[in-house]
Amino acid sequence: MHGRQGERTTGIREFFAARAVGWETRYPDDTPAYAAAVGELGLLPGGRALDVGCGTARALPLLRGAVGASGTVVGVDLTPEMLREAAALGRRGAGALVEADSELLPFREGVFDAVFAAGLVHHLPDPAAGLRELARVTGPGGRLALFHPLGRAALAARRGHGLRPDDVRARPRIGRLLDATGWELLLLDDAENRYLALAVRRR
Template sequence: MAVVVVQQASAGVPAAVSGALGAAGLTAWPVPLNEGELPPIDLSGVEGLMILAAPHPLGTTGPALVQDALAAQMPVLALGSGAELLAEVTATGFASEGPAVKLTPAASADPLFAGPLPPDLRPHPAPLSLPPGAVVLATAQGYPAQAFRLGSSAWGVRFAGGHDGKADTWTHQLLFRFTSLVAARAEHTATRTFFTHRADAWEERFAYQTPAYEAAAFRMQLRPGATALDLGCGTGRAMPALREQVGAHGRVLGIDVTPAMLTAAARHGRTRHGHLLAADCTRLPVPHRSVHGIFSAGLLDHLTDPRTALTEWARVATSDCVLLLFHPSGRAERAARHGRPLDPADLLAEHNLRPALEATGWNLDEYEDAPGHFLAHATLAG
């Protein structure tokens, strides 16, 4: 697992940074500023971004890098002048003296900013206009916005101290919290990074599969008034068929971990058929025993811990809930497409899937691994 570290060309990765990355099982991918310029960077296969220095002037590559990371909700930590890049302004230096930097009340609930701060931090004097929705985490009298968070995944730290290899105790703790967060979110980051750039074209690229999604969803035979989930919904191709089954008084939720896919789903009118929600399928924001049907296409076998997901799905399921796992290609077809043989350890192989379902509270009722599709129909165990 790699973290891009943007730094001055003349500097190596600070010891505090490399130590925190190593402790979290992460490796540094140093990207030096070459004559103040930042080269184009492909974030595929990257789990986090640290910005220790910003190009001057900002140009296009710096903001583009940050925008790509933010779009994928990749964890970002920007220190010093990097915080100005995060907010798309240029740093002008640090005050030699100034009032103490203090945490705001919002910092108490932030995953990185656990106080108290050291008393000798120097505030950054330059004014900074934060984008709408930014949360200020640290401030000083006359020098607001010394640290801030954008969304749930990007942090900017402007006050002096800590990122030059001689980090004080608090900054060491900040680095370790950030790298631990990167490691914990690595699976979701990889998923979002992969799908974010593909979301806009996804529906058109795979339009030919839509009838197969609809036919599979109708195999669930949900009754009017039921609640149905489309987990890992992508652009929500199963949602119209789910809505048709549950009727006007039923409820359909399309859940995906990649916001860009949900944006594409809304653009294709899927909000007419149900609600779209960004959430982790292993921690569903859904009440216990409230769901009558769960449709999931191409998701389960890509999860790091599929049994945790199946257990969570059983938690939200009613006693008569139907679980339908689907893929518009059979296992053999997919293996051939990738130039590999069938893997006996594949979770979706019947000899693996059946015990995994039974161990998490499900009974496998139907199993079809046909040339043109994969389908597994399960019900909650008594």
């Protein structure tokens, strides 16, 4: 990546690197919301799940619970400090941790049954490229969950600003974006206590 996109990627890495240690202590009550979102993926024992932009890999034990011992669980993040914090929290026991850019994933086509992405899409330098890459590594009929444990309005209020008209997660923008990158939007739930855009990989 070059120019502005590369600068933004570097900025994202630096932002999260500085906050990695103790990250989860800032948001201690999110696990039930994560569990509900993982449940929407419909994973079966033996399935293959990717947590992209995994951060401290909070979702990995939940994904492991869904696919069981015979399944595959991989967490990917751009920030090595986040992955070190995930390892310190014991998350390697639930799945592999891989340092990689979500727009350049080191996996073959169609290898995953489901992709979980918490707090990712609005950080992507190029959301269309990122979602297209997630489609590439997901098999036909596989599901994608774009998730945040707060809805857009609640998250904006927490950060002291209003909803942004250019927010990639807003309806109908996210639907058009998913449609253009190989996905079909099944559900958009932008409530106070969560944001969930659930999509299926078109066959």
